[in-house]
Amino acid sequence: MKIFGAWILCSSLILVACVTPKQLEEKLLAERNANDKKLAEIQQKLYNQRAAIAMLNDSVLNAEKRMNETVKTGMDVYEKSVLVHDYKTATSALQFITTLKPNDYIWAYDSLAFYHYFYADVRDLTRSTYTLQYFINKGLSLNKNNRFLLELKARTLLIEQDDTASLKLFNELFNATSDLTYKWYAIYIELARNNIKSSEAEINKILAQEISGLKKVRLDHLPEHIRENVNAKAAFIYLRSIIYQSKGQYQKVADVLKEALRSDPNFYLAAKSLEELKQASQGLYR
Numbered sequence: 618m619k620i621f622g623a624w625i626l627c628s629s630l631i632l633v634a635c636v637t638p639k640q641l642e643e644k645l646l647a648e649r650n651a652n653d654k655k656l657a658e659i660q661q662k663l664y665n666q667r668a669a670i671a672m673l674n675d676s677v678l679n680a681e682k683r684m685n686e687t688v689k690t691g692m693d694v695y696e697k698s699v700l701v702h703d704y705k706t707a708t709s710a711l712q713f714i715t716t717l718k719p720n721d722y723i724w725a726y727d728s729l730a731f732y733h734y735f736y737a738d739v740r741d742l743t744r745s746t747y748t749l750q751y752f753i754n755k756g757l758s759l760n761k762n763n764r765f766l767l768e769l770k771a772r773t774l775l776i777e778q779d780d781t782a783s784l785k786l787f788n789e790l791f792n793a794t795s796d797l798t799y800k801w802y803a804i805y806i807e808l809a810r811n812n813i814k815s816s817e818a819e820i821n822k823i824l825a826q827e828i829s830g831l832k833k834v835r836l837d838h839l840p841e842h843i844r845e846n847v848n849a850k851a852a853f854i855y856l857r858s859i860i861y862q863s864k865g866q867y868q869k870v871a872d873v874l875k876e877a878l879r880s881d882p883n884f885y886l887a888a889k890s891l892e893e894l895k896q897a898s899q900g901l902y903r
Contacts, residue, residue: 704736726756739839780806797849798835808859851881
């Protein structure tokens, strides 16, 4: 142990003896300078990164500000267009807004779907309902229980002549809400399928009930861009005219249409149908 300790001591003395104090000072100074240089480089990188982040934040804030200004302009155009009934421009403005901020204006999909359904050229709708279906499905993806869009979907399926899917959806909506609009359309589809007996039984069942004058049926007439809220009793009386027409009993058709108009004098569809019947019969049922 004494020999080993002596060897370590001698080795240390030899190492110290090989390096002069000046050399040791120069070596330490060189190491300090190298460390200072590295530290300066790290500090510069941090500074550059902070500067880049600050510039990016400014850029994002400026971009967000410009986007908000653009959206505000778009909303101004939309609101003013709706006021003057320029629905084509209103639709374009709203589509632009939802492109910029798709999740901030969820209500816009209801409006866009309705505009493409109600104000579009009927000839375009009969050729393709792709755009209409896109906005309906987009809105339903955000709220699958959106009854406004579900109703539009049922009506759109009817335009596409998918009466099976349309009937199913109208029945589901009626079962969920008891809204007579949905029952009216379900019976209308059954009549178009020539299911006369079961449809007549449904109509008689509804008309046998005490129907409040406050209950309405929403009917859309797309070629004329007319939407009417018809007294529910008048609306279901009107369905009887379709039954009599299918049987060729045109006097009864005229009588039923007049009855519907007595129940709701502003019933556009009944008045239109009666006028068409009068013209077809050359005034026989005046």
